[in-house]
Amino acid sequence: MNLYSFAKTVVFSALKPLYRFEVIGTEHFPKDGGILLCSNHINALDPPVVGILAPRPVHFMAKAELFNVPLLKGILPGVNAFPVKRGLSDRDALRTAIKLLKSGEVVGLFPEGTRSKDGKLGKGFSGAGFFALRGEANVVPCAIIGPYKPFKKLKVVYGEPIDIAPYRERKASADEVTEKIMEKIAELLEAHQSK
Template sequence: MYNLTATLAKIIFFFIAKIELKNTEKLPTSGGYVVTCAHRGWLEIIALGISLPRPIHFMAKKELFKRKIIASFLSSIKAFPVDRENPSPSSIKTPVKLLKSGEVVGIFPSGTRTAENAPVKRGAITIASLAKVPIVPVTYEGPANLTDVWKYRKATITIGDPFIVEKVSKDEISAYTEKLEREIHGPIAMK
């Protein structure tokens, strides 16, 4: 289902918008990694999913999984639910297991969609540290919704320099979180 959905999305994007992917040479070619991006709309999820060379398992708020049809669709495209209000051990175990098995996990570290640069939470740093995989910061500039697609018709995804979280003390997690925040908050598109 993931491949079918990605193919359909690529066809739709081909006709209505162009996606430019920059710095692909920075992406790890093997092993798991965490891809992170600011969350300003829902189109960056689709753009990332169809542009990066490997399937992405996106963390998604559990509220999206309340309706069976939507939950089934999200599961089929490799998304998995997370309780943002009351995170359980599975909030970390699921992505760590995926990463250790060589998969790519997508995390929007601000935890919610916003037009502004929302503060980044430490979950992505913690997960990458536990799985011992790199974090790949990504910036997305482009339409946030379908109305914007018709107006602007172009999106740019820029891959940043991957980095490894080597230590996990509270102060070091804070420093890495601040670094990630600087990396993913590129210019806000469509001001």
């Protein structure tokens, strides 16, 4: 068992007694090929929750500072995290994400860039559209529906992959593609929030 599988088992065992997980739409998750998994962001636990419930291993960007913490610097690469310098245009992180997508991996992204303080979906940054256009991968929208409260239901909903090919063909902007991704996440939230 590799570190990712081990960590996934440990985290799932720790969170499962706390939250009533419900996963919807796994049939929309392509079984192979690169996937840009784009989700709303409502809690610090979103990355591990998405990581343990996704049908395939997910790579996430993590703050570069975390890779300087003695305990974490050995663990983070093993759980598919790669560093990003926040507040800068980090070319290494961009290259790493695109390389992962092109080589058929799953990259998880929170287009809002930070957690929503009121739980409402915010505006997405153009980075999501940039990766969608350059990564030659399927884009799967994802909605996390809380609350993160003990013994309450916590839903993770995957939508149908968004076809980015027409946007690439007409050389659409990264902003336009990001808007489309956010629109799809909003639709998932609306469709499943009250159920």
